[in-house]
Amino acid sequence: MFTFKIEGKRYSPEILIDGKSQRIEIKGSSMLDDASWFYSSVLKWVVAFNKYEDSATTFNIRLDQVNKSSRKWIMLIVRKLSVILPNHQVIVNWYYQSNDKAMQLNGERLKLESMLPVNIIAA
Secondary structure (H helix, E strand, C coil), X not given: CCEXXXXXXXXXXXXXXXXXXXXXXXXXXXCCCCHHHHHHHHHXXXXXXXXXXXXXXXXXXXXXXXXXHHHHHHHHHHHHHHHHCCCCXXXXXXXXXXXXXXXXXXXXXXHHHCXXXXXXXXX
């Protein structure tokens, strides 16, 4: 099993893909001007990570802030997981601060547009 990690920076989130625990995490701030450059690499690793796995995968999203471009890419990753793993259990958890209505709404949008169940969790 492998682990893929990108350290978070001011405008880019920390990414962790942990093959041992079957966990994908995005956390921090995702306010990237060119989200496609950043998230296209993440998507490749997500696909590689899950290609041959038979167990459940947990996808935790813990963002303080997210722009429209990043939100689109996160949705694309969630949709890709549902396509490449149709018989695989994928648990998506969207965490937001209880007083942040905008991030709660972003999680609700993801839940509505996703083909996977999404848990919206106030932290």
